[in-house]
Amino acid sequence: MTRLSPLVAKLSSRLIIIGLLVVAFAFVAIYIGQSFRIREMREQSDQKKAELALYEERNTQLKQQLEFLQGPGYMLYVELVARQALGLARPDETVILPVQQGANGAAIRPGQAPVGQKVNAPPLEQKSKTGWDSWWSFFFG
Secondary structure, X not given: OOOHHHHHHHHHHHHHHHHHHHHHHHHHHHHHHHHHHHXXXXXXXXXXXXXXXXXXXXXXXXXHHHHHHHOHHHHHHHHHHHHHOOOOOOOOOOOOOOOEEXXXXXXXXXXXXXXXXOOOOOOOOOOOOOHHHHHHHHHHO
């Protein structure tokens, strides 16, 4: 039995060393895996922060645009366009239109030709063609 004791002691010391090495490798592997995961999460965090900065910038732009659109300057611009480009007026206003004078000094009303000029009549409305009529006239004239 004395011979067995040193063998068991040698074997148990080797098992302890192997167990410690396995545990050490496991800790190193877990540490490396966690460090890769931390790096990925930091990259995602940086990406989300950049997105947040873009959204905050867009939000401030939209707030400024909203303030402008709700301000009096924009309403004056809308009224100017409505009056000049669209020819609109407020319901309580009286619109005075200038009248053109013809060669003989007579007033020309809108839609009326000056004396001595021929009015171009609008073309007569044509009957709308169906799809088959359009194709037939395209191929066969």
